[in-house]
Amino acid sequence: MSRLIAISNRVSVASGELSKASGGLAMALTAALRESGGLWFGWSGKRTDRFSGHIDFNRVDGVTTGTVDLEDQDIDEYYNGYANRTLWPLFHYRIDLAEFERDFAGGYQRANVRFAETVRPLIEPDDAIWVQDYHMIPLGRELRRRGCRNRIGFFLHIPWPPPRLLATLPEAQELVRSMFAYDVIGFQTEEWLKSFCTYAEEELGIQLVDGVAHADGAEVRLISCPIGIDAAHFEALADGPVAIETAARMRESADKRVMIVGVDRLDYSKGVEERFRGYERFLTESPEERKLVFLLQIAPTSRGTVESYRRIRETLEGLSGRINGEHADLDWVPIRYVNRNYRREELAGVFRAAKIALVTPLRDGMNLVAKEFVAAQEPGDPGVLILSRFAGAAEQLTDALLVNPHSAEEIADAIRAALRMPKEERISRWRTMKANVDREDVHWWRTRFTDALMAPPLRTAEQVSSESA
Numbered sequence: 001m002s003r004l005i006a007i008s009n010r011v012s013v014a015s016g017e018l019s020k021a022s023g024g025l026a027m028a029l030t031a032a033l034r035e036s037g038g039l040w041f042g043w044s045g046k047r048t049d050r051f052s053g054h055i056d057f058n059r060v061d062g063v064t065t066g067t068v069d070l071e072d073q074d075i076d077e078y079y080n081g082y083a084n085r086t087l088w089p090l091f092h093y094r095i096d097l098a099e100f101e102r103d104f105a106g107g108y109q110r111a112n113v114r115f116a117e118t119v120r121p122l123i124e125p126d127d128a129i130w131v132q133d134y135h136m137i138p139l140g141r142e143l144r145r146r147g148c149r150n151r152i153g154f155f156l157h158i159p160w161p162p163p164r165l166l167a168t169l170p171e172a173q174e175l176v177r178s179m180f181a182y183d184v185i186g187f188q189t190e191e192w193l194k195s196f197c198t199y200a201e202e203e204l205g206i207q208l209v210d211g212v213a214h215a216d217g218a219e220v221r222l223i224s225c226p227i228g229i230d231a232a233h234f235e236a237l238a239d240g241p242v243a244i245e246t247a248a249r250m251r252e253s254a255d256k257r258v259m260i261v262g263v264d265r266l267d268y269s270k271g272v273e274e275r276f277r278g279y280e281r282f283l284t285e286s287p288e289e290r291k292l293v294f295l296l297q298i299a300p301t302s303r304g305t306v307e308s309y310r311r312i313r314e315t316l317e318g319l320s321g322r323i324n325g326e327h328a329d330l331d332w333v334p335i336r337y338v339n340r341n342y343r344r345e346e347l348a349g350v351f352r353a354a355k356i357a358l359v360t361p362l363r364d365g366m367n368l369v370a371k372e373f374v375a376a377q378e379p380g381d382p383g384v385l386i387l388s389r390f391a392g393a394a395e396q397l398t399d400a401l402l403v404n405p406h407s408a409e410e411i412a413d414a415i416r417a418a419l420r421m422p423k424e425e426r427i428s429r430w431r432t433m434k435a436n437v438d439r440e441d442v443h444w445w446r447t448r449f450t451d452a453l454m455a456p457p458l459r460t461a462e463q464v465s466s467e468s469a
């Protein structure tokens with residue numbers, strides 16, 4: 001296998017059992033890079049007074065990382081700006097929150113040029129390059145402009161918006177055109193893939209045949225490639241000592257009540273406000289059942305410097321306080337709302353102790369929490385997953401209780417249905433979901449993408465030039 005170079009905004013090698021930051025992406029890339037002796041390149045997360053292109057190399061757990069520091073202006077315009085205040089809200093259908101600023105677009109382009117210039121000298125002729133996510137959409141084209149003829153793939157972790165929404169982005173055409181510099185473009189679901197194809201065909205007149213786009217003599221494979229978790233590893237965490245102890249603590253503090261759990265990075269796309277309203281509806285409508293449950297919502301803060309993230313934090317604090325004030329009793333609080341980060345093995349224990357998970361994003365590329373909850377369940381007595389129809393995971397986990405996350409009624413109904421669900425039904429739904437989580441795990445995802453990336457070009461360079469002659 002040729003060497004793999006992964007490029008993403010942030011570089012975080014999943015190292016050791018007790019790592020806090022190792023989410024699915026970190027796990028997946030760490031495994032892929034370790035196998036191919038690869039390199040992981042990106043931003044260090046640190047600032048510098050003047051961008052120098054100096055690469056800081058490190059070796060962590062068998063993976064080489066190379067990171068660069070960015071100037072304040074790049075961090076403001078590229079990361080906090082275009083990535084998190086323009087593309088993130090727009091791609092999650094929140095045009096009301098998207099900010100369209102020329103400075104942001106310029107900073108995004110400049111940072112991508114800087115990444116391309118910095119990483120280019122490290123690329124050997126046989127390397128395959130895998131660019132990750134919305135921070136780096138134009139990176140492939142910038143590498144091509146610098147003479148890079150390697151196989152280059154791009155994977156989008158978040159949704160791709162419908163064409164009419166994307167059209168609100170002033171740079172939409174240019175941005176999408178830049179993507180045809182890649183050999184492979186991967187999306188989490190068929191739905192996002194279709195939206196991309198419709199835009200490419202209708203707005204850019206690009207010809208698509210059997211999942212291959214033909215643009216300016218180039219052929220680009222378009223695939224759906226849903227990301228998975230390291231299911232075996234997560235299941236083992238849930239069976240490990242830290243998780244067992246955490247689950248025991250949770251059960252004791254639950255005092256025979258059913259624990260409903262939600263775990264989300266604090267982000268407006270995760271639908272936590274709407275979830276609280278759905279849960280409140282359940283409390284109001286089911287007086288006889290309400291005191292049998294409580295909701296534990298874990299929501300570690302993210303992107304704290306962006307205004308809309310401060311707002312969501314305030315809203316949730318206010319809402320959980322109001323609901324608790326109105327419904328709590330001397331011996332019972334309906335919502336435990338926790339703003340901090342837990343170790344993965346503690347999360348696995350929390351999932352194991354929970355009888356219901358509320359995973360109700362308004363829009364989500366995939367949502368790994370849904371898969372982690374499934375992986376952590378006790379086979380003989382599994383919990384029920386309530387899942388948003390608008391999470392990428394809903395294409396695979398069709399045996400969850402699927403809900404419209406905007407509807408408080410549907411969320412309340414689903415909580416009632418979950419509480420009343422017979423054990424046999426719980427087991428049978430869980431088995432089907434677990435089979436999917438195990439089969440289409442993170443290794444499956446990585447192999448599916450890298451196989452497409454390493455596959456021989458559809459036409460040789462000679463064919464292309466003789467056809468265009």
Ligand code: GDG
Pocket residue numbers: 019020021022023024025157158227263264265298300340341342343344347364365366367368369372
């Ligand atoms: C993007 C896309 C896509 C959460 N709290 C803690 C903690 N977490 C972990 C979860 C999970 C990860 O963070 C979150 O993954 P998600 O998939 O839910 O969401 P995003 O961060 O938005 O990720 C998403 C993903 O990329 C992968 O392609 O699924 O759609 O938006 O692993 O468990 N981990 C620890 N402590 C916490 O308190 N250790």
